[in-house]
Amino acid sequence: MDPIIFKMIDTNFFTRRPCVLCGGWTEKDQVLCECEGEHVCERCIIKASADKGYVDRALEERAASMERSAISFRSAIGRVKLPSHAEWLKRDDEYSDAWFNANIPGFSDGELASYHSSYYSCRYGEEHPLMPEWQKLIEAEASRRGIDLLALIAAQKSGDALPF
Numbered sequence: 001m002d003p004i005i006f007k008m009i010d011t012n013f014f015t016r017r018p019c020v021l022c023g024g025w026t027e028k029d030q031v032l033c034e035c036e037g038e039h040v041c042e043r044c045i046i047k048a049s050a051d052k053g054y055v056d057r058a059l060e061e062r063a064a065s066m067e068r069s070a071i072s073f074r075s076a077i078g079r080v081k082l083p084s085h086a087e088w089l090k091r092d093d094e095y096s097d098a099w100f101n102a103n104i105p106g107f108s109d110g111e112l113a114s115y116h117s118s119y120y121s122c123r124y125g126e127e128h129p130l131m132p133e134w135q136k137l138i139e140a141e142a143s144r145r146g147i148d149l150l151a152l153i154a155a156q157k158s159g160d161a162l163p164f
Helices: 042-050 054-076 085-106 109-124 131-145 149-158
Strands: 007-010 031-035 038-040
Touching: 038 042, 042 054, 131 149
Parallel strands: none
Antiparallel strands: 007 031, 031 038
16 A cells, blocks of 8 residues: 655644544644645654554544544434524623623733724624723723823734833
8 A cells, every 4th residue: 555644844824733643633833744634743743753553553543433423423413402603602702701801900911902902893893882891991901000002002003012
């Protein structure tokens, strides 16, 4: 049989990819071990470097796991009930709101500026009803810290060094 040769490739994006051997994920690295769209994580490369039989054992274990998963998936057909996207957004907002209210004093100056200028506007658009409330909370915390939010936001948008 022909060998399947994985090669190290440069990447211009930082994202995790599933590892074909262990089922885990690559890190957000500048290079990936790839063959025909399949990836191997650094942990598996380390294990394979130390143990010549690792790759075949990992493939066998992964295949057995996938076969068990296939049986489970097939048994779930017609029975899965998911929340709506609106329900997900509502719950995510509730969690984010509670966390933000509890932790805003812990945000760094740059994080305050980022939230002020982008979070709700990016996610919901400028019309989101909570945006003025969040802006007031952030502005109050920035004022307490003596931060010029407009200068921070302008620096972030221009790519200049942040003034702190």
